[in-house]
Amino acid sequence: xxxxxxxxxxxxxxxxxxxxxxxxxxxxxxxxxxxxxxxxxxxxxxxxxxxxxxxxxxxxxxxxxxxxxxxxxxxxxxxxxxxxxxxxxxxxxxxxxxxxxxxxxxxxxxxxxxxxxxxxxxxxxxxxxxxxxxxxxxxxxxxxxxxxxxxxxxxxxxxxxxxxxxxxxxxxxxxxxxxxxxxxxxxxxxxxxxxxxxxxxxxxxxxxxxxxxxxxxxxxxxxxxxxxxxxxxxxxxxxxxxxxxxxxxxxxxxxxxxxxxxxxxxxxxxxxxxxxxxxxxxxxxxxxxxxxxxxxxxxxxxxxxxxxxxxxxxxxxxxxxxxxxxxxxxxxxxxxxxxxxxxxxxxxxxxxxx
Amino acid sequence: xxxxxxxxxxxxxxxxxxxxxxxxxxxxxxxxxxxxxxxxxxxxxxxxxxxxxxxxxxxxxxxxxxxxxxxxxxxxxxxxxxxxxxxxxxxxxxxxxxxxxxxxxxxxxxxxxxxxxxxxxxxxxxxxxxxxxxxxxxxxxxxxxxxxxxxxxxxxxxxxxxxxxxxxxxxxxxxxxxxxxxxxxxxxxxxxxxxxxxxxxxxxxxxxxxxxxxxxxxxxxxxxxxxxxxxxxxxxxxxxxxxxxxxxxxxxxxxxxxxxxxxxxxxxxxxxxxxxxxxxxxxxxxxxxxxxxxxxxxxxxxxxxxxxxxxxxxxxxxxxxxxxxxxxxxxxxxxxxxxxxxxxxxxxxxxxxx
DNA sequence: ATACAAGACGTTATCGATAACAGTCATCGC
DNA sequence: GCGATGACTGTTATCGATAACGTCTTGTAT
Numbered sequence: 001x002x003x004x005x006x007x008x009x010x011x012x013x014x015x016x017x018x019x020x021x022x023x024x025x026x027x028x029x030x031x032x033x034x035x036x037x038x039x040x041x042x043x044x045x046x047x048x049x050x051x052x053x054x055x056x057x058x059x060x061x062x063x064x065x066x067x068x069x070x071x072x073x074x075x076x077x078x079x080x081x082x083x084x085x086x087x088x089x090x091x092x093x094x095x096x097x098x099x100x101x102x103x104x105x106x107x108x109x110x111x112x113x114x115x116x117x118x119x120x121x122x123x124x125x126x127x128x129x130x131x132x133x134x135x136x137x138x139x140x141x142x143x144x145x146x147x148x149x150x151x152x153x154x155x156x157x158x159x160x161x162x163x164x165x166x167x168x169x170x171x172x173x174x175x176x177x178x179x180x181x182x183x184x185x186x187x188x189x190x191x192x193x194x195x196x197x198x199x200x201x202x203x204x205x206x207x208x209x210x211x212x213x214x215x216x217x218x219x220x221x222x223x224x225x226x227x228x229x230x231x232x233x234x235x236x237x238x239x240x241x242x243x244x245x246x247x248x249x250x251x252x253x254x255x256x257x258x259x260x261x262x263x264x265x266x267x268x269x270x271x272x273x274x275x276x277x278x279x280x281x282x283x284x285x286x287x288x289x290x291x292x293x294x295x296x297x298x299x300x301x302x303x304x305x306x307x308x309x310x311x312x313x314x315x316x317x318x319x320x321x322x323x324x325x326x327x328x329x330x331x332x333x334x335x336x337x338x339x340x341x342x343x344x345x346x347x348x349x350x351x352x353x354x
Numbered sequence: 355x356x357x358x359x360x361x362x363x364x365x366x367x368x369x370x371x372x373x374x375x376x377x378x379x380x381x382x383x384x385x386x387x388x389x390x391x392x393x394x395x396x397x398x399x400x401x402x403x404x405x406x407x408x409x410x411x412x413x414x415x416x417x418x419x420x421x422x423x424x425x426x427x428x429x430x431x432x433x434x435x436x437x438x439x440x441x442x443x444x445x446x447x448x449x450x451x452x453x454x455x456x457x458x459x460x461x462x463x464x465x466x467x468x469x470x471x472x473x474x475x476x477x478x479x480x481x482x483x484x485x486x487x488x489x490x491x492x493x494x495x496x497x498x499x500x501x502x503x504x505x506x507x508x509x510x511x512x513x514x515x516x517x518x519x520x521x522x523x524x525x526x527x528x529x530x531x532x533x534x535x536x537x538x539x540x541x542x543x544x545x546x547x548x549x550x551x552x553x554x555x556x557x558x559x560x561x562x563x564x565x566x567x568x569x570x571x572x573x574x575x576x577x578x579x580x581x582x583x584x585x586x587x588x589x590x591x592x593x594x595x596x597x598x599x600x601x602x603x604x605x606x607x608x609x610x611x612x613x614x615x616x617x618x619x620x621x622x623x624x625x626x627x628x629x630x631x632x633x634x635x636x637x638x639x640x641x642x643x644x645x646x647x648x649x650x651x652x653x654x655x656x657x658x659x660x661x662x663x664x665x666x667x668x669x670x671x672x673x674x675x676x677x678x679x680x681x682x683x684x685x686x687x688x689x690x691x692x693x694x695x696x697x698x699x700x701x702x703x704x705x706x707x708x
Numbered sequence: 709a710t711a712c713a714a715g716a717c718g719t720t721a722t723c724g725a726t727a728a729c730a731g732t733c734a735t736c737g738c
Numbered sequence: 739g740c741g742a743t744g745a746c747t748g749t750t751a752t753c754g755a756t757a758a759c760g761t762c763t764t765g766t767a768t
Contacts, residue, residue, distance in 0.1 A: 015748050050468045051405050052724030055753045071430045080425050095449035097437055114404045252636045277633050282606045284638040369718050406754030409723045
């Protein structure tokens with residue numbers, strides 16, 4: 001099919017080895033010979049086969065990236081950051097969307113190993129990814145976890161301060177007058193979910209507000225999950241005055257449910273979440289959020305991974321915690337003022353819970 | 355490093371060939387032998403090396419995907435669609451962000467060829483990608499263009515009806531009363547830009563409104579570009595009453611410029627664009643847009659590509675045109691009502707053009 | 709008993725590139 | 739004039755898997 005080195009060699013009247021030398025810029029090749037080889041390469045449009053080269057060198061210059069979904073506005077920048085950093089180091093990225101599915105994730109991992117990817121950047125689906133990860137680590141496979149840590153797994157990772165971020169979000173809610181704050185989160189099977197729940201709880205207790213288990217709604221962390229959780233919340237006898245959702249997908253679903261009920265944010269309900277979304281932030285700067293440096297997760301993760309691949313990393317696992325920003329906008333009421341419903345006004349335009 | 359087939363063979367007391375037969379499920383292997391081999395594979399945690407297999411079979415089961423930027427809310431779903439479709443067919447996807455840069459794009463293409471990717475899904479940076487593409491096609495490299503066509507390039511592609519979409523958008527603007535409509539587009543070096551400009555022009559002329567070159571603002575199709583173009587528009591002596599931006603990135607920049615001037619949409623300016631963004635659509639359903647089935651670009655593109663790779667496609671180039679949806683929301687005024695400024699009211703709260 | 713077929717498995721060569729080693733010259737010093 | 743030195747280039751084996759063919763059993767028909 002494609003032109004091989006031997007054909008180039010034949011055309012240039014030399015051996016394959018000489019062609020190889022020219023391509024790799026090794027010295028010890030006559031200037032005239034080099035010219036002939038280069039001419040042959042050009043004439044035949046020869047492109048070296050990296051597979052063959054990889055077989056010999058045991059290097060594929062490829063890493064894998066597994067995220068639940070590149071469409072998620074948090075993971076898309078992660079992917080770009082990782083890809084850009086990898087490319088600058090001469091590496092390629094195999095993109096995998098696990099859809100948060102454990103089986104699919106496992107299949108991807110196996111496939112990447114079979115492909116002899118040199119390392120893996122993984123945003124694990126959940127704690128249950130642990131088994132697969134441990135067996136990778138046992139084989140000393142270079143691995144960096146992104147966004148989510150795994151219990152009792154010692155390995156490089158880039159995460160952010162989820163508990164701290166959640167705490168600040170909830171403290172803000174409390175500061176503007178909210179005391180009944182619902183939390184929409186996952187099934188407590190991810191470190192981010194657990195940490196954010198912890199931050200939520202800590203902020204509550206620090207303000208002397210008792211933590212109430214019945215205000216925590218566990219669901220899948222996607223749009224549907226957010227929608228369902230919000231429906232449950234709205235079915236409550238006593239409505240909370242604020243909702244804190246665990247991420248950018250759940251907040252969308254929550255918002256849908258709110259709108260269906262004719263409820264306005266922040267008039268009828270305050271709303272905050274993790275993850276800012278560039279488009280929304282500019283087009284309608286509205287949601288108060290914790291912003292995470294998503295692209296940095298990817299670029300730093302890639303950097304750590306490449307160091308480990310290159311054997312330049314210490315044996316000890318490195319854990320990088322990125323800082324988050326609280327961005328206050330309008331979804332909790334005017335600035336730091338107390339929003340209407342939290343002030344004890346009667347609700348307006350709110351369909352009664354059924 | 356990793357376990358090889360020979361090691362498995364030795365442990366099972368057979369030859370490598372027999373192991374190969376077991377792995378590939380070929381017949382002609384004794385049941386007992388097969389059991390021993392499988393046990394050895396399991397015991398050693400053996401994973402076949404796809405590189406080596408690929409060298410023999412001349413198949414890497416890998417395709418390349420080049421988009422300007424996965425973070426772009428249009429291209430992220432394209433990437434997911436492509437990846438999902440590819441995976442279902444046993445293929446892997448190498449993700450590349452060209453940043454709309456011709457040189458980078460070319461580097462990626464070379465790299466994919468060197469990696470012996472079996473095909474390429476490409477959303478070209480601009481018309482100038484033509485040269486690189488032609489040389490790929492000359493080598494019969496399986497290729498499918500996404501989103502943007504290339505002048506005089508005969509090859510499979512998945513595009514949408516850009517002219518038609520633009521026409522509907524502008525017809526809508528006209529229907530609600532606008533006559534001075536500015537258009538923010540690219541340097542006219544992409545098919546999408548040209549087609550949308552054409553649709554814009556056609557809609558205008560069909561309504562008896564003369565096309566005015568000075569209302570077309572050419573810029574880079576990113577946030578900054580949109581911002582700059584909007585600034586130029588706002589510096590005009592006679593402000594238009596509506597702006598039609600070529601895509602979802604420029605609309606963000608345009609919005610920023612508008613906001614800086616204290617202008618509200620649609621009160622002070624109507625605004626429409628191509629590409630819907632899921633998050634915005636739900637969180638603040640506001641912009642009137644043309645929605646393109648982004649994910650379908652990816653999945654259909656992958657499908658066409660895989661057919662071509664498998665030799666199942668006719669030699670003739672296939673051109674798939676996806677239909678678009680006009681989604682009317684609030685950014686042109688209330689429903690089909692005529693927005694304030696278009697009604698000839700004096701502008702309010704608008705900083706005077708300098 | 710002989711031959712022949714079929715099943716089970718091993719050998720060798722190959723995919724394309726390269727590392728390690730082995731020539732082949734020309735030139736140089738004594 | 740002869741080995742030595744060094745510059746240049748070719749040979750062979752290898753990476754891991756597999757296609758094609760070869761070998762060795764065993765069964766079976768004649």
